[in-house]
Amino acid sequence: MRSRNSSRQTILEGTYDVCIIGGGATGMGCALDAQLRGYSTVLLDAGDFVSRTSAASTKLVHGGVRYLQQAVADFDYGQYAMVRKALHERIHMLRCAPFLAHPLELLVPCFSLWELVYFTIGMKTYDWIAGSASLFPSRMLSKAESLRRMPSLRSDKLSGTVSYADGQFDDARFGLTLAQTFAQQGGQLINYAKAVGFGKDTKGKLDVLEVEDQFSQERFQIRAKVFVNCTGPFADHIRLLANPSVAERLRLSKGVHLLLPLEALQSKSALLIPKTEDGRVIFAIPWLGRLLVGTTDDEANLSDEMVVTPEEVKFLLKYVNQYLKVNLTPNDVLSAYAGMRPLVKSKDAVNTKKLIRDHEVEVDEVSGLISVLGGKWTTYRAMAEDGINHAQRALGGQQVACKTLDFLLTGAQGFTPDFWKQLAQNYRLSPETAQHLAEKFGTDSPKVLELAAQDPQLLQPLTDGGFVIRAEVVYAIREEMAQTIEDILLRRVGVQFHSWREAAQAAPVVGQLLAQELAWSDAQTKQAIDAYLGSIQHLLQSAGIG
Ligand SMILES: Cc1cc2nc3c(=O)[nH]c(=O)nc-3n(C[C@H](O)[C@H](O)[C@H](O)COP(=O)(O)OP(=O)(O)OC[C@H]3O[C@@H](n4cnc5c(N)ncnc54)[C@H](O)[C@@H]3O)c2cc1C
Secondary structure (H helix, E strand, O other): OOOHHHHHHHHHHOEEEEEEEOOOHHHHHHHHHHHHOOOOEEEEOOOOOOOOHHHOOOOEEOOOHHHHHHHHHOOOHHHHHHHHHHHHHHHHHHHHOOOOEEEEEEEEEEOOHHHHHHHHHHHHHHHHHHHHHOOOOOEEEEHHHHHHHOOOEOOOOOOEEEEEEEEEEOHHHHHHHHHHHHHHOOOEEEOOEEEEEEEEOOOOOEEEEEEEEOOOOOEEEEEEEEEEEOOHHHHHHHHHHHOOOOOOOEEEEEEEEEEEEHHHOOOOOEEEEOOOOOOOOEEEEEEOOEEEEEOOOEEEOOOOOOOOOHHHHHHHHHHHHHHEOOOOOHHHOOEEEEEEEEEEOOOOOOOHHHOOOOEEEEEOOOOOOEEEEEOOHHHHHHHHHHHHHHHHHHHOOOOOOOOOOOOOOOOOOOOOOOHHHHHHHHHOOOHHHHHHHHHHHHHHHHHHHHHHHHOHHHHOEOOOOOOOEHHHHHHHHHHOOOOOHHHHHHHHOOHHHHOHHHHHHHHHHHHHHHHHHHOOOHHHHHHHHHHHHHHHHHHHHHOOOO
16 A cells, blocks of 8 residues: 555546545445456545444354344345345455454354254254355254353353354454555555545536545545445435435444453354343354454444443343353453444334345435445445446446456465464564464565564564564554554554553554654654543543443
């Protein structure tokens, strides 16, 4: 990726076939698809890339057993079709970036023979729908085998578990890898650039996007033939900017997750808690050295602050403590995050839990704006294919087939699960650092380590005893357009997901490296570090953590 300043200059000077507004899963997928079909494509995001919903998911690459349950219970073909599509897209995600996404075993605890039979039939149906895209077959496990796999499971009334397969991934890095791949294919992109208005041609069709630089507040324009709205929860706002007479289409739902010590689970498999009092499912998943627990599903508004509240912490801990032999309290929460689902409205669904997670592509006949609404991370590629098929029709000319299905993302070429051993040996890294780099960058890891070859100081860890090294920070600034401490600690290197307190410890070093790379003044650096520390304090306080 080029530097932000140089990207901005190039974007200003060009005219593009396709302009993608929004750089989450949907936008990144659309941008790569359009660029690979040969359209000159530009993408902009109001904040950092992948900074909203797409970094706040449960990090599952899945069809969704809950949606299958709903499909059966409500005889809902729409839910079934969505599960089927997602199960087929699941295999694509695991193949195109195997360093970021891999299969995961999940266990469903059962407390009677009836439940064992019920969930076995359900999971066999899930396997059957996946067909050739199945990861491994589901099966019923005895109580003894279940406890061998997950010793922390409360055993008092347990009859056994049902084991089934889905995938898991690193959502933030997946989005950034899509961004890097798009840039390598010649695409242009810029973060912290907000779409604030449109210009129209004599027929009333969009031809110019007014953009506000979120650092300098300067306005500039992007010229393109087609505009694709991929702004997730903000999509109605962009639709209304293009055509003030359209009706709103989205309903938003908040979901939160907690990160807890992995020792609470003592397992490589994940736990699915199939039913809470209010009809949700909760996952407890081993993820990058932590136990990831979520999620909730509550109606939300665009203006709601996405912080985790003490009630949400209490709700999730209650179920973890009920199913696992632990007694976790809010003080055990190491980190947490909240996100907003952009769900497409349905007349029938009374609450957001019942809304189908499928996507919809809308073409506004008046302005020409194409909006890709709703969907899931798992189906980002199929959504992009659909969105760019529409863009292509609007552009006219020769219709080119979508090329993303078997396209490997950068870092995937030549990757094997033991690639980290090569890294550890060649660069004399600790196993933890080598594994961490391989999980974040795949076979692109040497590009990060080359920076340390030029400046050995960059091999130092970010925090005492931590496994993230300083070279990653410099790489994030030079090659991944990181502009703030949060861009780096949360999405690029993952320390803030791992631990809020560890992230606070790392902030001064990251601030200094940003200052060196972006020529910040001392006052600017201090302000950035203080602001970041303040934001972590705010997250802790909002969640009611001491
Ligand atoms: C709690 C939760 C758990 C989930 N778990 C899973 C899961 O396990 N698996 C799965 O497959 N899916 C999951 N999902 C769904 C999935 O995360 C979302 O469907 C997906 O991330 C939506 O991506 P998006 O790109 O449409 O939206 P976003 O990621 O929100 O991206 C929209 C982007 O548009 C930008 N933007 C907004 N306004 C403007 C503007 N004016 N100008 C420029 N840019 C703008 C924003 O900054 C943002 O980056 C989950 C969702 C939630 C909330």
